[in-house]
Amino acid sequence: MPRYSTGEAPGGHGYLHKATMNGSCKIENGGFRNDYVRNGVCPEERDFVPLYQDFENFYTRNLYMRIRDNWNRPVCSVPGERVDVMERFTDDYNWTFKFTGRVIEGVINMGSYNYLGFAQKSGFCAEASAAVLQRYGGGVCSTRQEMGNLDKHDELEQLVARFLGVEAAMTYGMGFATNSMNIPALAGKGCLILSDELNHASLVLGARLSGATIRIFKHNNMQSLEKLLRDAIVQGQPRTHRPWRKILILVEGIYSMEGSIVRLPEVIALKKKYKAYLYLDEAHSIGALGPNGRGVVDYFGLDSRDVDIMMGTFTKSFGGAGGYIGGSKVLIDYLRKHSHSTAYAISMSPPVAEQIITSMRCIMGEDGTSLGQERVDQLADNTRYFRRRLTEMGFIIYGNSESPVVPLMLYMPAKIGAFGREMLKRNIGVVVVGFPATPIIESRARFCVSAAHTKEMLDEALKKISEVGDLLQLKYSRHHFVPLLDRPFDETTYEETED
Numbered sequence: 001m002p003r004y005s006t007g008e009a010p011g012g013h014g015y016l017h018k019a020t021m022n023g024s025c026k027i028e029n030g031g032f033r034n035d036y037v038r039n040g041v042c043p044e045e046r047d048f049v050p051l052y053q054d055f056e057n058f059y060t061r062n063l064y065m066r067i068r069d070n071w072n073r074p075v076c077s078v079p080g081e082r083v084d085v086m087e088r089f090t091d092d093y094n095w096t097f098k099f100t101g102r103v104i105e106g107v108i109n110m111g112s113y114n115y116l117g118f119a120q121k122s123g124f125c126a127e128a129s130a131a132v133l134q135r136y137g138g139g140v141c142s143t144r145q146e147m148g149n150l151d152k153h154d155e156l157e158q159l160v161a162r163f164l165g166v167e168a169a170m171t172y173g174m175g176f177a178t179n180s181m182n183i184p185a186l187a188g189k190g191c192l193i194l195s196d197e198l199n200h201a202s203l204v205l206g207a208r209l210s211g212a213t214i215r216i217f218k219h220n221n222m223q224s225l226e227k228l229l230r231d232a233i234v235q236g237q238p239r240t241h242r243p244w245r246k247i248l249i250l251v252e253g254i255y256s257m258e259g260s261i262v263r264l265p266e267v268i269a270l271k272k273k274y275k276a277y278l279y280l281d282e283a284h285s286i287g288a289l290g291p292n293g294r295g296v297v298d299y300f301g302l303d304s305r306d307v308d309i310m311m312g313t314f315t316k317s318f319g320g321a322g323g324y325i326g327g328s329k330v331l332i333d334y335l336r337k338h339s340h341s342t343a344y345a346i347s348m349s350p351p352v353a354e355q356i357i358t359s360m361r362c363i364m365g366e367d368g369t370s371l372g373q374e375r376v377d378q379l380a381d382n383t384r385y386f387r388r389r390l391t392e393m394g395f396i397i398y399g400n401s402e403s404p405v406v407p408l409m410l411y412m413p414a415k416i417g418a419f420g421r422e423m424l425k426r427n428i429g430v431v432v433v434g435f436p437a438t439p440i441i442e443s444r445a446r447f448c449v450s451a452a453h454t455k456e457m458l459d460e461a462l463k464k465i466s467e468v469g470d471l472l473q474l475k476y477s478r479h480h481f482v483p484l485l486d487r488p489f490d491e492t493t494y495e496e497t498e499d
Helices: 054-070 124-136 151-164 175-186 201-210 222-235 264-273 296-300 329-338 340-344 350-364 371-393 414-425 455-472
Strands: 003-008 014-019 025-029 032-034 082-089 098-109 168-172 192-196 213-217 247-252 277-281 309-313 323-327 405-411 431-433 443-448
Touching (some): 054 414, 098 455, 151 350, 168 340, 175 201, 175 247, 175 323, 175 329, 175 340, 192 201, 201 247, 222 247, 264 277, 264 296, 350 371, 371 405, 371 455, 405 414, 414 431
Parallel strands (some): 192 213, 192 247
Antiparallel strands (some): 003 014, 025 032, 082 098, 168 323, 309 323, 405 443
């Protein structure tokens, strides 16, 4: 027989709790259930520290579970310009999902980071990767420092260095770990890290693991950054006031939730003025920005030698996996010895390395064709067109006019689920974003434009977006206008005022 006990829920209302014989706890409240309870209501968990904070617990139970069907949708095709999505349903309020056996085919993919359209199952990249798979196999089964250093890895690193315009480069099998495992090798106790408030979680984790002191500056705000730099130089370390061993500035090329482009010329000027080091994460900008597709440095026409550490990933524009660090030969030789990713992580899969090599050579024009440059130009055209049309419709969008990451503001959390479902009904696949990735009242849909999208695809997607926008009343902009495409920066650039 089940045992029952009473308890108080977060709102102060009485709930009936059933502790089953296997020790799991469930809350029964008008047919809605939760498989965990707060503050150890079950006798078996009464002495446990609460696993979740109060607000997180409230959000998960009362909001996330109602819209959970908008995430983790299974895709059963190549993540190209169109995808096939496996249809599923729930009969227990989104706790579990079951497949219907039906596949929704030909969904226009507006969510994947396939910026240059290299995510393909056929074509020259796929053929080259298949040939390497036949020769090398699928995995290496060793680290770079042991038996996992292949000629393909050396070839890729030399190519990446030439692509970036730096002395040397090193590649890793995972993009997230490229940040989280290398920043601790570059900074430590007695060092100061200045991080943009909207930096990616991998940068945040790497900074925390380093043991360095971390200070946050406002997003893309040069006054805030300079104030922190000036104070760091004048005051030094807390208590002792000794000079910092080094100061490291962490920024991204394109911020993945804002669509904004870093104000790199100004960051470099401050870095030189105060003798700091600059770490640039180009996960979303490499391949997707600049007249030659070589990232935010190429976009601003700067010298790559002005950036001390150039980081990026192969998971987006190149249709592969992993990441890289580029810079001086002294820096790369140091990381080969001291990076945890080098010593403990398995080497990149050879077919993945070949996918990156082939696509990068295509972008550089070393394959004897102009296909790569055409894709870079097509992505820029698609991005400007898509952003302009959304603005004309009356939507509020964030970011720079050249950024292929296009956040469309939903604001209200309840509209996350409605927007994602209504778009899928119309055969458009989108990514919706809410807390904790964004502030709870700044929910948004994030579109990623690709060079593989034709104008007809974009027009169809825009038509459906406009329909859903009218249905959900998302056209918040007071004035429908054509944006100035030559704006130097973006709507999410915040400047300090006298107030």
